[in-house]
Amino acid sequence: MEKDKYGVWSVRIPDVDGKPGIPHGSRVKFRMQKGDGQWIDRIPAWIKYATVEAGKMGASYDGILWNPSEDQRYKFEHPRPPKPVVPRIYEAHVGMSSKEPCVASYIDFADNVLPRIKANNYNTVQLMAVMEHSYYASFGYHVTNFFGVSSRSGTPEELKYLIDKAHSLGLRVLMDVVHSHASNNIKDGLNGFDLGQQTQESYFHTGDRGYHKLWDSRLFNYNNWEVERFLLSNLRWWLEEYQFDGFRFDGVTSMLYHHHGIHMSFSGRYRDYFSEASDVDAAVYLMLANELVHTLYPDATTIAEDVSGMPTLGRPVSEGGVGFDYRLAMGIPDTWIKLLKEVTDEHWSMAEIASTLLNRRYTEKAIAYAESHDQSLVGDKTLAFMLMDKEMYAGMSALQEQSIIIERGIALHKMIHFLTMALGGDGYLNFMGNEFGHPEWIDFPREGNKWSYDKCRRQWDLVDTDHLRYKFMNEFDKAMNALEEKYHFLTLPLIVSSAHDKDKVIVFERGDLVFVFNFHPETTYEGYKIGCDLPGKYKIALDSDAFDFGGRGRVGHDVDHFTSPEGIPGRPETNFNNRPSSFLVLSPARTCQVYFKVPEDAVQSEEENEEPAASVLQLISQSAAQKDLPFNFMDDIPDFSQD
Numbered sequence: 001m002e003k004d005k006y007g008v009w010s011v012r013i014p015d016v017d018g019k020p021g022i023p024h025g026s027r028v029k030f031r032m033q034k035g036d037g038q039w040i041d042r043i044p045a046w047i048k049y050a051t052v053e054a055g056k057m058g059a060s061y062d063g064i065l066w067n068p069s070e071d072q073r074y075k076f077e078h079p080r081p082p083k084p085v086v087p088r089i090y091e092a093h094v095g096m097s098s099k100e101p102c103v104a105s106y107i108d109f110a111d112n113v114l115p116r117i118k119a120n121n122y123n124t125v126q127l128m129a130v131m132e133h134s135y136y137a138s139f140g141y142h143v144t145n146f147f148g149v150s151s152r153s154g155t156p157e158e159l160k161y162l163i164d165k166a167h168s169l170g171l172r173v174l175m176d177v178v179h180s181h182a183s184n185n186i187k188d189g190l191n192g193f194d195l196g197q198q199t200q201e202s203y204f205h206t207g208d209r210g211y212h213k214l215w216d217s218r219l220f221n222y223n224n225w226e227v228e229r230f231l232l233s234n235l236r237w238w239l240e241e242y243q244f245d246g247f248r249f250d251g252v253t254s255m256l257y258h259h260h261g262i263h264m265s266f267s268g269r270y271r272d273y274f275s276e277a278s279d280v281d282a283a284v285y286l287m288l289a290n291e292l293v294h295t296l297y298p299d300a301t302t303i304a305e306d307v308s309g310m311p312t313l314g315r316p317v318s319e320g321g322v323g324f325d326y327r328l329a330m331g332i333p334d335t336w337i338k339l340l341k342e343v344t345d346e347h348w349s350m351a352e353i354a355s356t357l358l359n360r361r362y363t364e365k366a367i368a369y370a371e372s373h374d375q376s377l378v379g380d381k382t383l384a385f386m387l388m389d390k391e392m393y394a395g396m397s398a399l400q401e402q403s404i405i406i407e408r409g410i411a412l413h414k415m416i417h418f419l420t421m422a423l424g425g426d427g428y429l430n431f432m433g434n435e436f437g438h439p440e441w442i443d444f445p446r447e448g449n450k451w452s453y454d455k456c457r458r459q460w461d462l463v464d465t466d467h468l469r470y471k472f473m474n475e476f477d478k479a480m481n482a483l484e485e486k487y488h489f490l491t492l493p494l495i496v497s498s499a500h501d502k503d504k505v506i507v508f509e510r511g512d513l514v515f516v517f518n519f520h521p522e523t524t525y526e527g528y529k530i531g532c533d534l535p536g537k538y539k540i541a542l543d544s545d546a547f548d549f550g551g552r553g554r555v556g557h558d559v560d561h562f563t564s565p566e567g568i569p570g571r572p573e574t575n576f577n578n579r580p581s582s583f584l585v586l587s588p589a590r591t592c593q594v595y596f597k598v599p600e601d602a603v604q605s606e607e608e609n610e611e612p613a614a615s616v617l618q619l620i621s622q623s624a625a626q627k628d629l630p631f632n633f634m635d636d637i638p639d640f641s642q643d
Contacts, residue, residue, distance in 0.1 A: 006226045007201060020067060027062040034195055042192045043145065045203075045230070050132050050144070050188065051151040061134055061144065061188035066156055074160040076243055078167040081123075083299040086490045087326070087427040088481050089174070090122040091372055093129055094153045094162075095136070096442070097432060099460045101453035103136075106154040110162040113432075116460070118169045120435055120474070121481035124301070125166055126174040126248055128373065130159070130238075134188055137444035139373065141250060142217060143178045144189035146234050156242075163243050172245040174301060175238055179231050179289070180251030181217040191218050203227055212254065214262060222255075222281040231285065232292050239297055246301035247293065249324070253308045255282040266308045273310050283322060290323025301325050303367060314364030329366040329425050331356060333375050336416055340386050345408075345521045350499040350506050357423040358496070368424025370417045372431045376442050384413050384437030384473070392439045396462075396469045398550075408521070410469060411551075411590040413437050414476045414544045418592055419517055421480060423508060426490055428481075436463040436474035472550030479549070483542050483594065489513050497531040497577040505587065507577070509533060512597040513541065518587040524554070525587040531579025535563045538583055538595040545591040554588045561585060561595065 001011045013021035022028065029041045043050055049066040097113050098104035117125055129140025132148035140150070149156045166173045182203070183189040194202050203226075204210040204218045212219055220227050238244045254260040257277050266272045286304075293300045304313055304324040315321025335356045339348055360366045376382040385392060387409035395406045402410075417435075421428040439462075443455035463470045484490060492511030499506050504520035507530045514532050518525065532538070538561040545551030563581040567574030576582045585593065 006229060008226065022065050022067075024065060024067045024069065024072075026065045028065050029063055040192075041187075043188055045190055045193060046147050047145050048147050048149075049151060049156055050148045052134070060185075061132070063145075064151075068157065072157070074157040074164070076160065076164050076167075078164055080167055080243065080245055080299070081170045081172050083301065084123045084172070085488045086484060087124045087172075087301060087367065088122045088484060089124045089126050089367065089427065089429040090117045090120070090432065091126045091128065091429055092117070092432040093139070093373065094127065095129060095150070096444075096456045096458065098457055101457055103152045103453075106158040106162040109153075110165040114162075114166055114169055114171065118171060120478045121485055122430075123170065123485075124172045124174060124245075126176060126429070128176045130175050131178060133183065134185055135183070137446050138183075139377075139444075140176065141178055142183040142185075142215075144183045144185050146182075146190065146230070147237055160242055167243070172301070173243075174246045174248055174303070175242075175244045176250055177235065177238070177247040178250045179220070179234070179285075180249075180255045181212050181215055181219055184217050194218070200224065203230070209258070212260060214260075215254075222279075222285040228285060228288065232288060235289055235293055236296060239293065239300070245297075245299070246303075246325075248303040248305065248328075249286070249289075250305050252286070252304040252306040252313075252327075253310075255279060255286065256306070256308065256310055261308055264308075268309060270311065273308065286322050286324075287317050291317045294323070303328060305330070307331070309361065311361060312364075314361070314366075326365045326367045326425075326427055328429070329360060329368045331359065332368055332420055332424050333371050336370055336383065336420075337375060337380075337386070340383070345412075345519065346504075348504065348519055350501050350504060350519065353419075354423065354496055354499040354506055354508075357420065360425065365427065366425035367427040367429050368420050369429040369431075370420040371434055372429060373442065376431070376434070376438075381441050382434055382438050383416060384409065384434070385439045385441065387412055388437075388439075392437075398467050398469050402469065406469065408590065410437070410472060411544070412519075413473055414549065415517060415519065415590065415592050417477070418480045418544070419506070421484065422489065422510065422515055423494070423496075423506075428484070428490070430477070433458045435477035436470045438462070469550055472548075476544060476549040479542055487511070487513060487541075487596070495533070497579050507531065514538065514595040515592065516585060516587055516595070517592040518589060520589050522589055524589050525585075527584045528587045529576065529582050529584055531566065531575070531577040532563060532581050532583065532597075533579060534597055535565065535581045536600065537562055537598040539598055540593060541596040542594040543591070544593070545588050551591065552588070555586050555591075555593060560598075 001009045003009050015021055029043055031039055031041050033039050043061060043063040047063040049064040050061040051064055052061045094106060094109045095103045097109050129150055131143045132145035132150050133140050133142050134144045135142050149159050163173050182191060184191055186192045190203055194204055199206045199221050203220060205221045210219050256279055258279055259277055290302055293302055302324050304327045306313055306327050307330040312321040314324050314327050317323040371383050388405055391403060391405045395403050440455060443449055445451040445453050445456060462468055463474045489510035494508065494510055496508040506517040508515050509532060512534060514530060516530055540555060540557045543555050545553065545555055547553045561583040563583045566576040566580055566582050572578045
């Protein structure tokens with residue numbers, strides 16, 4: 001073997017009679033002798049595929065030489081879709097995507113789940129647990145083989161089929177990449193190359209700095225040249241070999257600080273972010289990573305999982321920023337869970353909810369979400385199950401009268417998700433199944449649950465069964481995504497005109513759209529005045545109370561709402577809620593509506609197509625004819641036209 005200037009050992013094995021020296025699909029490890037004379041086996045750090053012997057409990061993974069012949073390689077047929085104006089992201093885990101209690105395959109996901117995602121009007125899929133991880137219950141976050149595809153769901157070529165199928169549907173595919181830490185496994189993970197050498201010659205820091213106490217995992221030394229080469233090459237590999245469209249970087253908060261964000265409360269003050277606690281090496285690596293990704297593929301999307309609110313994280317590297325396109329708005333789901341667990345509906349503060357949803361750094365884009373995979377892990381529940389709990393087992397049939405709990409749960413489920421989308425950021429994310437109110441929680445097979453897959457699957461039959469109420473939440477999810485696709489309202493100027501704690505109503509505008517959320521548990525407001533900027537005629541664009549969404553259908557969709565001027569022009573303090581115009585609406589309890597301004601040319605066209613209004617004389621004449629009255633009856637009517 002030869003050692004290069006970066007400290008990497010390699011050996012070239014020549015072909016034999018025109019065939020590879022090591023055949024495709026061969027199990028491979030390499031053996032090396034430590035300084036103390038002990039021989040050890042390890043999987044190559046750059047292995048592209050690794051599997052475990054089936055049926056053997058506790059077996060370690062073996063590397064597989066993945067080098068298929070040209071006719072066996074998957075060839076991409078569809079180009080990458082263009083970068084969407086607004087990312088509407090469907091977070092998914094391939095392994096748990098089947099309705100059956102099993103590990104689903106890439107092929108099954110491509111053929112059966114991708115069409116569902118497309119039908120619900122998402123434009124981006126975010127795949128979890130793609131990088132090989134020996135511990136299934138880690139959700140893919142304890143990576144053992146960074147260049148390897150998770151073998152539980154299939155082969156590298158089958159993953160390529162999935163991504164190509166997504167592209168054919170117009171869906172972009174992001175990968176949940178884990179460069180914040182590595183599995184602690186020695187026999188089948190990168191940690192096996194830590195043989196007690198100095199940190200300058202290791203992937204990881206030595207001592208406490210190289211170990212994450214909460215995650216039980218190893219931490220990279222981003223100052224090492226070879227570590228940067230390894231991780232940056234890893235990003236390029238996934239972009240070019242598999243045609244991924246970008247990455248969601250996991251654990252960014254842990255990377256940015258030596259304290260890893262553990263037991264830290266970030267107030268927003270600069271000293272929380274820029275101090276000796278900042279990990280400059282990690283920040284520089286993330287800058288390099290974003291620069292590389294956007295240089296190789298300018299339309300790539302990168303998202304940071306950061307709870308700290310690090311300034312400039314979402315600004316370009318050319319401006320001195322870290323370079324991410326978006327950060328996750330991680331405080332939003334925590335707020336909803338706290339409200340649902342600790343505060344009754346009638347005591348929810350509209351001002352506090354609006355403040356939380358608006359709490360993001362100016363000019364740094366955020367992806368909003370009401371719940372992700374984190375919120376439904378064992379020990380917690382999905383929002384739907386938190387709202388309706390055991391009532392979901394017997395109360396979801398639309399063939400029977402819904403209980404108060406079910407009606408409240410479905411109503412708030414729709415409102416929480418839509419308000420999060422509309423007010424919480426510049427993009428939206430939903431975890432697989434939550435769009436239709438998936439019940440219960442997620443629990444991977446483990447000894448504690450007798451290795452059961454029952455809670456590690458998605459019960460698609462619930463939303464596919466027409467007489468169950470899950471379909472109503474799913475249809476609303478489709479509609480709110482379609483509304484965003486039509487208007488791209490997440491790119492439009494945002495103004496909150498009212499967050500009324502007594503009325504329990506939030507009113508805001510996105511461009512020409514006016515959003516009204518009535519969280520009051522009982523009160524329906526008739527003739528409720530809402531402010532707006534532009535005068536004219538408004539009509540319903542979306543209504544959570546519509547019959548199609550399981551509502552009562554109380555709001556008329558064919559009603560025209562005409563604005564009235566408010567206050568003195570040019571003096572906002574005299575306006576209604578600082579808005580120069582207003583109109584009146586019906587706002588039923590626990591519902592939300594969106595109103596769109598009818599374009600002026602459409603209003604004019606409607607007026608031109610209307611039949612001319614009949615005069616009073618014409619109406620009386622028609623009435624007389626219908627009643628067979630004598631002709632001279634009309635002669636007794638004065639001719640007002642001569643006056």
